[in-house]
Amino acid sequence: MQITNHANLPAAIVNAVRNDPYNAGACDISVTRLIGPPQIRVLEREHAEDLTEDASDRIWSLIGQIGHGILERAESAAIAERRLFADLAGWRISGQFDRMTIEDDGTLSDYKFTSVWAVADGIKPEWEAQLNILRWLATQNGYPPIRRLLVVAILRDWSKGKARQGHPYPPHQVKVLPVPLWSLDETRHYIIERIQLHKFGDECAANGDPLPQCTEAERWAKPTTYAVRKPGRKTAIKLHDNEDDALTHSAEIPSGYVEHRPGESIRCADYCAVADYCAQRSAEIASREGTANDAKRAQAEAA
Ligand code: SF4
Structure with missing residues (x-):
């Protein structure tokens, strides 16, 4: 090092x-x-x-x-x-x-x-x-x-x-x-x-086999959440861990909308010296980018 x-x-x-x-x-x-x-x-x-x-x-x-x-x-x-x-x-x-x-x-x-x-x-x-x-x-x-x-x-x-x-x-x-x-x-x-x-x-x-994966706890993982929000209010009305629940809830609120808050593995992102060499980390980033693209597509289709 x-x-x-x-x-x-x-x-x-x-x-x-x-x-x-x-x-x-x-x-x-x-x-x-x-x-x-x-x-x-x-x-x-x-x-x-x-x-x-x-x-x-x-x-x-x-x-x-x-x-x-x-x-x-x-x-x-x-x-x-x-x-x-x-x-x-x-x-x-x-x-x-x-x-x-x-x-x-x-x-x-x-x-x-x-x-x-x-x-x-x-x-x-x-x-x-x-x-x-x-x-x-x-x-x-x-x-x-x-x-x-x-x-x-x-x-x-x-x-x-x-x-x-x-x-x-x-x-x-x-x-x-x-x-x-x-x-x-x-x-x-x-x-x-x-x-x-x-x-x-x-x-x-x-x-040369895949290494044992780090667990969620070892990665200090924060889960993805879906925040139900409305204009003019600083904080979320409620955080959901499921997008469908968040969409149903936001539909009940005048001008309500859902903000996607992607989860993150805090240790991988900021505190792991080997993150650049880690296949698990690369796969997680690729999966997150795929999910973000899917969400953008869904929003575009809904508009
Ligand atoms: S970057 Fe890889 S090795 Fe480091 S904590 Fe995350 S999953 Fe584990």
């Missing part, structure tokens, strides 16, 4: 991004990769030489690293920047604790620098999996029993003004979220399943 500087950022920032010391260590797979889609892992490996990322897209990650460093002031009992290893199902897994503490009562807290949006629906499934796997790894490496998991989310884009407007916006810039605790056996089975899935991805790549 090459870091570019299209935004012409100061050299100090670009160098700080380029000198990121991240290293997954001698392992078959890191926890982050294990949780992630096999398709991304395979495509990143196959196109490692060609992939680029602009330094301007790494600023939040840089700020997170700064934050973890600053938190070192707080306590000395934290497990910071430590990488743990364990073997399972023929693979060596490694996981890094960016900044975690294990209290005497067995509470493991993970400090995350994230956005308000990221915690809007509570714990993200990938955080739940990550922390439970790290707990399993800690157990394998002789740490004391962990009985409770917490994410301490530091909300980088939190606004006092929005907080004043009240619920559901978080009232403070730090939000503590309890993480559902899996049994160690359940976690072990989850890890084995993920390893098998990634091994299958590797086999597909080796045989």
Whole structure:
């Protein structure tokens, strides 16, 4: 992965991004990769030489690293920047604790620098999996029993003004979220399943077969909706997930009309480094363009 500087950022920032010391260590797979889609892992490996990322897209990650460093002031009992290893199902897994503490009562807290949006629906499934796997790894490496998991989310884009407007916006810039605790056996089975899935991805790549597709959740997919609107009103009267329902509804409203709001896979569109090499993404774009053309044709015929 090459870091570019299209935004012409100061050299100090670009160098700080380029000198990121991240290293997954001698392992078959890191926890982050294990949780992630096999398709991304395979495509990143196959196109490692060609992939680029602009330094301007790494600023939040840089700020997170700064934050973890600053938190070192707080306590000395934290497990910071430590990488743990364990073997399972023929693979060596490694996981890094960016900044975690294990209290005497067995509470493991993970400090995350994230956005308000990221915690809007509570714990993200990938955080739940990550922390439970790290707990399993800690157990394998002789740490004391962990009985409770917490994410301490530091909300980088939190606004006092929005907080004043009240619920559901978080009232403070730090939000503590309890993480559902899996049994160690359940976690072990989850890890084995993920390893098998990634091994299958590797086999597909080796045989030239289509790669396992990313799921809707992995693509952060937003569904297509049909908004019933009328002139002079800023917001939609109602959002439908079905075009026929929207057309029937709009016909009941004087001057009502339907606005087609195409769905999008947010990760593919903006956050996936291998999107340019992904057959699934190309197929999705082609399908969306086909649907848009069909809609234009239908509108023209109706006019
Ligand atoms: S572009 Fe989308 S579908 Fe393709 S690998 Fe990335 S997340 Fe998965």
